Amino acid sequence: MRVAGPRSRYDRCQMCRGAADQVDLRLCPKCRRAQCRDCWDHNNGECARCGTALPDLPLSLKDTVASVAAHR
Numbered sequence: 001m002r003v004a005g006p007r008s009r010y011d012r013c014q015m016c017r018g019a020a021d022q023v024d025l026r027l028c029p030k031c032r033r034a035q036c037r038d039c040w041d042h043n044n045g046e047c048a049r050c051g052t053a054l055p056d057l058p059l060s061l062k063d064t065v066a067s068v069a070a071h072r
């Protein structure tokens with residue numbers, strides 16, 4: 001069994017409005033907004049509201065974020 005961060009069951013994604021039973025919702029660690037896995041992915045792992053990066057990203061996505069940060 002894989003544990004991957006807090007998952008909200010009652011909220012909706014702040015971007016695509018996907019419900020918790022339709023998408024893989026994760027709460028932003030800073031502003032607590034729910035955002036689905038696809039939308040985290042779409043934003044390079046950043047919250048659409050406050051820009052905070054999700055700490056438990058999959059490795060491939062982490063690599064992407066790291067390389068983007070390195071080029072700044």
Ligand SMILES: [Zn+2]
Binds near residue numbers: 023035036037038039
């Ligand atoms: Zn979404």
Ligand SMILES: [Zn+2]
Binds near residue numbers: 030031032033
């Ligand atoms: Zn946020």
